[in-house]
Amino acid sequence: MLKIFTSEDRLMVWHIHQRLVDMGIPCSLRNEYAVGGAGELAPQDCWPEIWLADEEWLPKAKAAMDSLKQAAEKQFDWFCRQCQEKNYAGFDICWHCEAERPDPEIA
Template sequence: MKRIFTCNNHLELQAFKEALNRVGIQHFVKNEYIFGAVGELPFTEAWPELWVVNEDQLEQAQQTCRETEQAMRADKPEWLCRHCGETNDGSFEFCWQCEHIVQNG
């Protein structure tokens, strides 16, 4: 078994799992239900980890996840902060520069 990657976003984790299911890659998640315990554990040990069961499929699994991630990013184009003019990644819900919250684009 090999770790594909560590995911720090539960919504994205679901999308990766669905993508792997679609291409028939057996996988499992470590730490998926440990989220409520954040604060009691070292920070990085609390993130869910996506693992592939069959090591021969690791490369395909990583490729699938990369494509899934690209598709997710494409759904959310970069946006300009109205407050300070900073460009933000589409996955951010508030401006990393001034923490101004997005208001419907």
């Protein structure tokens, strides 16, 4: 078993897990229902995690997650690199200076 993803964003973890399962990639959720314990655990120890059943699926899982993360980031508002104006998620160019939307960065 191999941990491939964790985030404090429970919904995103759940969503990514669902998509991986849909694609036939064997993986499971851990800490799905863990609630942040006061004090004793670091917050990230309570984050939901996605675990891959077998390492041989890693390239496929990574490729799937990259495209899922890109799709997720396109749903968020963004800031123009040129003039720093805020743009809504649906815009592909800056409303203010017409600079192109920067590509989402993959962590």
